[in-house]
Each structure stands twice: as structure tokens, then as C-alpha cells.
Amino acid sequence: MTELETIExxxxxxxxxxxxxxxxxxxxxxxxxxxxxxxxxxxxxxxxDVLRRVVENGGITSPKSNRKxxxxxxxxxxxxxxxxxxxxxxxxxxxxxxxxxxQEDGKRLTNAVVLEWLEAIGMLEKREDEEGKRKxxxxxAGRQLGIIEEERTGLYGTYLSxxxxxxxxxxxxxxxxxxxxxxxxx
Numbered sequence: 001m002t003e004l005e006t007i008e009x010x011x012x013x014x015x016x017x018x019x020x021x022x023x024x025x026x027x028x029x030x031x032x033x034x035x036x037x038x039x040x041x042x043x044x045x046x047x048x049d050v051l052r053r054v055v056e057n058g059g060i061t062s063p064k065s066n067r068k069x070x071x072x073x074x075x076x077x078x079x080x081x082x083x084x085x086x087x088x089x090x091x092x093x094x095x096x097x098x099x100x101x102x103q104e105d106g107k108r109l110t111n112a113v114v115l116e117w118l119e120a121i122g123m124l125e126k127r128e129d130e131e132g133k134r135k136x137x138x139x140x141a142g143r144q145l146g147i148i149e150e151e152r153t154g155l156y157g158t159y160l161s162x163x164x165x166x167x168x169x170x171x172x173x174x175x176x177x178x179x180x181x182x183x184x185x186x
Contacts, residue, residue: 087163117179
């Protein structure tokens with residue numbers, strides 16, 4: 001039996017189990033059996049579907065989605081980014097960059113791309129807070145660049161929000177290529 005045939009048989013077994021059928025006897029599994037629990041059945045259907053796709057692809061699993069950014073922006077589009085005299089959160093800056101890029105294929109610049117790059121070049125660092133959560137804060141170099149922290153009040157009390165002054169916004173946009181290249185290179 002080839003590996004592909006073995007995968008197909010495993011898929012068939014999972015399908016039967018998901019439907020409450022004993023794959024060896026083709027008889028219904030007793031009602032109280034763990035296989036008849038909805039969550040277990042859904043997992044079995046999912047696994048059977050994965051194996052079905054593997055068989056359909058001739059044994060080749062489809063490549064994992066590339067979580068790396070395929071976002072692109074032209075120099076002309078970068079000139080269209082609207083900067084703010086008021087400090088912005090990274091979410092708002094990325095939104096403004098995405099609006100300027102106007103990607104038809106839906107690829108967007110994510111906060112993570114920019115934040116990971118700023119961390120890699122020493123503008124941000126992760127520090128553990130009192131609750132043991134690791135959060136990003138500007139380094140001394142980041143503060144000199146114009147990355148600031150501002151105390152804000154939210155639903156769960158006060159917190160520090162990292163904001164980007166107009167100078168920091170320009171720095172990010174001017175060096176966006178470096179952030180995108182770092183993400184591509186892993």
C-alpha cells in the first residue's frame with residue numbers, strides 16, 4: 001500500500017468515526033461513546049478534510065499561508081501618507097499608510113511589521129509589567145526619535161499608550177522599505 005493510499009484509508013476511517021460509525025465493523029457507535037460528542041466529531045471532520053486535500057494534491061500538503069507581509073507601496077503613494085501634528089498610535093499610522101497604498105488585492109501593512117522592525121533596530125523594547133505581561137516601550141533612542149508614552153484611562157483603568165510624534169511618523173514612513181525587507185527575511 002502506498003503512502004497516499006494509507007492517507008486515503010485514514011481519511012475514510014476519520015470520516016466514518018466523525019459520522020458515528022465504527023470503521024472496522026460499519027456499525028453505529030453506541031450513543032454514549034466519546035466519538036459521538038459534538039466537539040470530537042467536528043475535530044474528526046476537520047482532520048478528514050485535511051487528509052482529503054492532501055490526497056487531492058497528490059500527497060503534497062498545501063503551503064502554509066505566508067504570514068509575512070507582501071504589502072507594497074510605491075514612492076508616489078508614500079508621498080500621499082497623511083502625517084499628524086498630534087502623536088498617533090501605531091494602528092492609526094498603519095491605517096494611513098494602507099489608505100495611501102490603496103491595495104486592490106487586500107494586502108495590508110500590519111502593526112506587527114512596523115513594531116517588530118522598531119524593536120529590531122532598538123527603538124522599542126519589551127518589558128514585563130506588574131502583571132507579568134510583556135509590553136513594548138520606547139528605548140532612549142526611541143524617545144529621542146519621538147516615540148512617547150502617554151498615560152490614558154480605559155475600561156480597565158489607566159495604562160501607558162505608546163504614541164508616535166510627527167517626527168517618528170516620518171521616520172517610519174521614510175524607512176518602511178527596511179521594515180518590509182526585515183519581515184521578508186524573517
